[in-house]
Amino acid sequence: MACTLTLDVSPPVHRWMDTTLERDVFKKTVPVLAARVPATKTGSLLKSDVMKKSLMDLPKVRSVLRDPHDDLARLVLLNVSEYAALSPEVRNFLQEQSASLVTHNLDLTYDYWTADEILHSVLPEELCKGSPSGFAITGHLAHMNLNKEYLPYKHIIGQIILDKNPMIKTVVNKLDSIHTKYRFFNMELLAGEPNYIVEHHESNCRFTFDFTQVYWNSRLHTEHDRLVQLFEPTDVIADVFAGVGPFAIPAAKKGCAVFANDLNPESARYLTKNIVDNKVASLVRASCEDGRDFMKKVIARARDHPFPAYTGPKLSKMQEKEEKRRLQLAKSSPPTVLASVDKSTVNNQSPRQIISHFVMNLPDSAIDFLDSFRGILSESTSERDLSGIYTEMPMVHCHCFTRELEPDRAQADIRQRVESKLGHKLGAEVTLHMVRSVAPNKDMYCISFRLPRDVAFAR
Ligand SMILES: C[S@@+](CC[C@H](N)C(=O)[O-])C[C@H]1O[C@@H](n2cnc3c(N)ncnc32)[C@H](O)[C@@H]1O
Numbered sequence: 001m002a003c004t005l006t007l008d009v010s011p012p013v014h015r016w017m018d019t020t021l022e023r024d025v026f027k028k029t030v031p032v033l034a035a036r037v038p039a040t041k042t043g044s045l046l047k048s049d050v051m052k053k054s055l056m057d058l059p060k061v062r063s064v065l066r067d068p069h070d071d072l073a074r075l076v077l078l079n080v081s082e083y084a085a086l087s088p089e090v091r092n093f094l095q096e097q098s099a100s101l102v103t104h105n106l107d108l109t110y111d112y113w114t115a116d117e118i119l120h121s122v123l124p125e126e127l128c129k130g131s132p133s134g135f136a137i138t139g140h141l142a143h144m145n146l147n148k149e150y151l152p153y154k155h156i157i158g159q160i161i162l163d164k165n166p167m168i169k170t171v172v173n174k175l176d177s178i179h180t181k182y183r184f185f186n187m188e189l190l191a192g193e194p195n196y197i198v199e200h201h202e203s204n205c206r207f208t209f210d211f212t213q214v215y216w217n218s219r220l221h222t223e224h225d226r227l228v229q230l231f232e233p234t235d236v237i238a239d240v241f242a243g244v245g246p247f248a249i250p251a252a253k254k255g256c257a258v259f260a261n262d263l264n265p266e267s268a269r270y271l272t273k274n275i276v277d278n279k280v281a282s283l284v285r286a287s288c289e290d291g292r293d294f295m296k297k298v299i300a301r302a303r304d305h306p307f308p309a310y311t312g313p314k315l316s317k318m319q320e321k322e323e324k325r326r327l328q329l330a331k332s333s334p335p336t337v338l339a340s341v342d343k344s345t346v347n348n349q350s351p352r353q354i355i356s357h358f359v360m361n362l363p364d365s366a367i368d369f370l371d372s373f374r375g376i377l378s379e380s381t382s383e384r385d386l387s388g389i390y391t392e393m394p395m396v397h398c399h400c401f402t403r404e405l406e407p408d409r410a411q412a413d414i415r416q417r418v419e420s421k422l423g424h425k426l427g428a429e430v431t432l433h434m435v436r437s438v439a440p441n442k443d444m445y446c447i448s449f450r451l452p453r454d455v456a457f458a459r
Contacts, residue, residue, distance in 0.1 A: 007032060007079055009058060009106075011113045011121045018152055021159045026110040026118065032056065033083065034075040035099040036067055042074045050093045054078050054086060060112055065104070075104055115164040123153060132157055138218055139198025140169040141211055143187065158190025169193050172211075182264040183215040183362070203228070203250040205278050213266040215243050220361075223435050223446065224250065227359060227397055230448075231256050234310040234349070235356040238298045238394075240291045241366065244270040245284070247359050252280035255314075257307035257352050261287045261294040283307065291362070295372045298355065299382050303389070306351035355394045358451075363399040363444050367414075370398065370421040377456040393451045399435065401442055407434070414447050424455045 007030055014025050037045060042064055045051055056063045056077035067073035076099075080086060083101060086094075094101070110118070120128045132150045135142040142161055146154055158171035170192040174185045196212045202221055209216060224246045231237060233255030239248045244267055248260035252275075260275075262268050268288035275284045285301075287294060360366040373396070377386045398418065404410040411432050419425055429450040437443050 007056075007058075007081060009108060009112075011108075011117050013121045015122060015124060017122050017156055019155050021122075021156045023110040023163075026113065026121075028108045030106040030108065031081050031103050032106050033078045033080055033086070034065075034102050034104040035078060035094055035097075036070075036073055036075055036102050037097055037099045039072055039074050041097050041099075042076060045076050045097060045099070048093060050089050054080065054090050061106065075102065077104060077106070110163075115160050118160050118164075119157065122156060123150075127153075133161065135161060135171070136218055137168065138211060138216060139200040140167065141196065141198050142168045142171045143185075143211075144171065144173050144190070146173050154188075154190050158192070162191040170195055172196075182213075182267065183364070184211075184213060184264075187212060202246060203253075205245075205249045205253060205274070207244055207246065207249070207270075207274050208277065209244045209270040209274075210266060214264060214270060215267065216246075219436060220246065223361075226433070227446070228254065230395075230397075231357060233313070234352065236302055236307060236352045236354065237357045237359060238295070238302075238355045239359045239361075240294055240369065241360060241362040242271060242286075243267050243361075245274045247361070248284055249274055249278050249280060252283040253278065253314075255310050255312075256283065257310075258284045259287070259294075259298050259301065259355075260284055261289055261291065261298075263288065263290055291360075291369050292372045295358070295369065296376065296381060299376055299386070300384070302355055303353050303382070303384060303386065306353035309349035309351055354389055356392075358394055358396045358398075360396065360398040361446075363401050366398045367400050367417050367421055370396075370418060371423065373451055373455050374423060375456070375458045378459055380459060387457065390456070393453055393456060395429075395448055396451050397446055397448045399444065399446050401438065401444055403441055405441065405443060410434075410443060410445060414445055418447055418449070422452065422455050423458075424452045427452055 009030055011026055012028055014022070035045060046055065046064070056079045063077045065075045065077070067075050078086070115133050116131055119131060119133055127149060130147070132144065132146055135144045142165065144157070144161070146157065150157060154173055158173070161171050162168055171190040172187040173190050174187050177186045178184065179186065197208065197210050200207045200216070200218070202218070203225055227247055228250045231251050231254070235256045237248070237251050237256050237258045239258060239260045242248050242260035242262045245260060248258045248271070252258050260271055262271060265288055268286055271286045275281050275286060360369065375381045377390055379385055400414055402410045402413050404413045414432060415426065415430070426449045431448045433446045433448070435444040435446055
């Protein structure tokens with residue numbers, strides 16, 4: 001007869017808790033059978049095919065213990081509590097190995113069970129189906145989005161998440177409200193330290209910011225990467241709604257020159273810190289202006305105070321050393337050796353004074369800002385004749401929401417709104433990228449298009 005009896009290691013049920021988590025009540029003693037064998041025979045038990053299905057295999061539980069009564073013996077724990085549950089083959093094998101069977105009490109406590117298991121034993125049964133244990137992590141902080149039926153248990157839920165994830169120090173719940181202007185979430189502390197200044201790593205960059213004061217969304221990571229990959233290292237980028245720099249700083253790390261702007265003074269403050277921390281101060285200029293003003297001024301700023309030319313990829317320490325050595329060698333050698341110096345690091349371009357990309361990630365209203373492009377390069381706006389240097393128009397990457405969920409209809413809706421705001425039809429160079437679904441009836445997109453020349457030079 002095959003062994004079917006399994007051990008019940010589920011946590012005890014304590015559905016009476018609501019605001020305070022009582023960890024001590026999570027205790028359970030599970031009697032299990034153990035095969036007592038001489039220490040030298042432990043290996044043959046553990047490796048035996050016959051025993052495979054009968055050995056204890058529980059996470060965080062050691063399955064071989066010292067026999068408390070005999071230093072030379074070991075207890076190999078089995079996954080049953082009764083002799084009757086062992087198959088005849090297993091019984092025979094144990095007999096051949098001169099194993100005796102004893103009962104061992106397995107003491108399980110709060111630390112043993114997972115967050116989900118503990119949650120299921122404290123929440124009312126009807127709430128156990130849709131478990132609330134999902135959260136996103138930003139730095140040391142976990143943020144949850146609890147449905148209202150879970151709110152009476154929010155502190156217990158937060159405490160369990162905190163206990164079960166050692167790298168998390170603070171657990172918050174996002175509130176429904178979002179700051180209307182600066183787009184950050186309002187949140188309440190559920191458990192842990194009331195410390196909201198996080199250090200978060202994305203795309204090989206370090207971002208520090210106060211999560212209660214600025215916008216940040218880790219789910220946009222792939223969108224940040226996607227746009228940055230479109231940029232050439234020689235490009236100049238104007239990031240109109242830059243936040244704390246998730247487009248601007250990785251772009252600068254690859255060599256781009258960036259004008260990064262955000263109206264929220266706290267975003268601009270942390271953006272400045274992040275620029276310094278990521279050692280891209282020579283490539284990113286931060287500002288704190290309304291997007292419209294920034295769009296109008298940035299053209300003249302690039303023209304009047306160009307960024308230095310791109311000088312090739314940043315060298316690693318080893319490459320730098322090697323380059324120094326080669327230059328040294330070149331200096332002290334005849335001209336034939338000089339010719340072998342790597343040309344890729346030699347600066348032979350002119351300063352960067354034209355904007356190649358505008359990034360506009362304010363999905364709620366970025367389209368409304370598009371009319372600011374009208375006449376942006378005209379002589380009357382920029383007080384300069386830019387027709388000679390803007391031989392190629394900048395690309396615009398504008399994020400937006402739509403309630404049209406079918407791709408063709410979404411495209412038609414977004415294109416129509418963009419063209420209406422620009423006051424001009426878009427040209428051939430248009431792509432639409434679905435970023436993510438933000439609600440059951442709302443999707444986020446990024447429309448990328450070449451700014452029509454007639455719009456930019458409109459009088
Ligand atoms: C959706 S967030 C995007 C931030 C960042 N680009 C990112 O991807 O995480 C939009 C940003 O626009 C800023 N903002 C809102 N209104 C603005 C305006 N009129 N001018 C400039 N920035 C604005 C907000 O403070 C916020 O940081």
